[in-house]
Amino acid sequence: xxxxxxxxxxxxxxxxxxxxxxxxxxxxxxxxxxxxxxxxxxxxxxxxxxxxxxxxxxxxxxxxxxxxxxxxxxxxxxxxxxxxxxxxxxxxxxxxxxxxxxxxxxx
Amino acid sequence: xxxxxxxxxxxxxxxxxxxxxxxxxxxxxxxxxxxxxxxxxxxxxxxxxxxxxxxxxxxxxxxxxxxxxxxxxxxxxxxxxxxxxxxxxxxxxxxxxxxxxxxxxxxxxxxxxxxxxxxx
Numbered sequence: 137x138x139x140x141x142x143x144x145x146x147x148x149x150x151x152x153x154x155x156x157x158x159x160x161x162x163x164x165x166x167x168x169x170x171x172x173x174x175x176x177x178x179x180x181x182x183x184x185x186x187x188x189x190x191x192x193x194x195x196x197x198x199x200x201x202x203x204x205x206x207x208x209x210x211x212x213x214x215x216x217x218x219x220x221x222x223x224x225x226x227x228x229x230x231x232x233x234x235x236x237x238x239x240x241x242x243x
Numbered sequence: 244x245x246x247x248x249x250x251x252x253x254x255x256x257x258x259x260x261x262x263x264x265x266x267x268x269x270x271x272x273x274x275x276x277x278x279x280x281x282x283x284x285x286x287x288x289x290x291x292x293x294x295x296x297x298x299x300x301x302x303x304x305x306x307x308x309x310x311x312x313x314x315x316x317x318x319x320x321x322x323x324x325x326x327x328x329x330x331x332x333x334x335x336x337x338x339x340x341x342x343x344x345x346x347x348x349x350x351x352x353x354x355x356x357x358x359x360x361x362x363x
């Protein structure tokens with residue numbers, strides 16, 4: 137299985153801050169990586185596909201980049217409604233696997 | 244818009260069989276792959292497997308010996324069966340739709356999830 141390692145596991149930032157999360161794959165997965173947001177008590181929400189493409193309706197303050205084994209997810213200006221846990225997920229090979237998640241809180 | 248609703252017993256004893264159903268409303272079940280994904284308390288997400296509307300399946304090797312996923316297109320329902328459960332199967336179970344573009348292995352629609360606890 138392809139392992140995805142996210143860091144940090146949690147972070148606390150102020151409203152308006154730039155927030156960056158990394159996701160490292162255990163092998164080259166090209167750009168076959170997605171990002172999700174999970175708010176407390178809710179199902180995950182699909183944000184970004186193919187490493188850098190924003191799903192329709194997702195605010196432009198969210199972005200993704202990377203290829204191969206190293207990926208980055210960025211919130212350009214953190215908003216109160218962005219609190220939650222963010223997961224990366226690879227689809228280069230089955231089984232689909234997810235990163236361990238990064239919990240984002242407001243300072 | 245498409246909505247998914249999971250249902251099933253919330254409490255099982257060790258060695259029993261977990262049976263869950265996911266009902267699709269507001270859209271077609273045809274043309275898509277449908278997955279089950281679970282999340283143990285306080286932990287990350289684990290993909291269990293998928294079923295195509297045609298009935299073809301693929302399972303996570305870690306669960307393959309115990310899991311069956313099926314689809315009933317006439318009732319717009321998919322189901323999950325997991326045999327011989329243990330406490331390690333305690334989790335929130337989601338059904339999710341894979342995006343229509345099969346070049347993209349992403350899940351764009353999720354149910355609210357159903358909690359399953361395994362305890363003697």
